[in-house]
Amino acid sequence: MDLIKMMVSGYTWKMFFAIILVFPAWMLVKFLKKAENIDHYDINTNYNPFILGLSDTGCQRVDESLNSENLKIYKALKL
Numbered sequence: 001m002d003l004i005k006m007m008v009s010g011y012t013w014k015m016f017f018a019i020i021l022v023f024p025a026w027m028l029v030k031f032l033k034k035a036e037n038i039d040h041y042d043i044n045t046n047y048n049p050f051i052l053g054l055s056d057t058g059c060q061r062v063d064e065s066l067n068s069e070n071l072k073i074y075k076a077l078k079l
Contacts, residue, residue, distance in 0.1 A: 036073075038073070
């Protein structure tokens with residue numbers, strides 16, 4: 001009986017904090033996207049798990065989806 005109470009209590013706390021913190025997290029993401037002027041979309045990205053090899057560009061596909069303003073930031077942060 002104690003195990004069931006602990007499971008219900010844990011699930012209740014988890015759902016309570018998830019519901020309470022969704023809105024502030026959404027606002028933070030919205031603010032950061034606007035402040036950094038970056039909003040990534042998965043353009044030119046292939047999620048096919050059956051690809052046997054990389055294309056000629058390999059990991060350079062990420063660079064293709066960036067616009068010219070954000071490309072400078074991406075290259076500056078790239079190690």
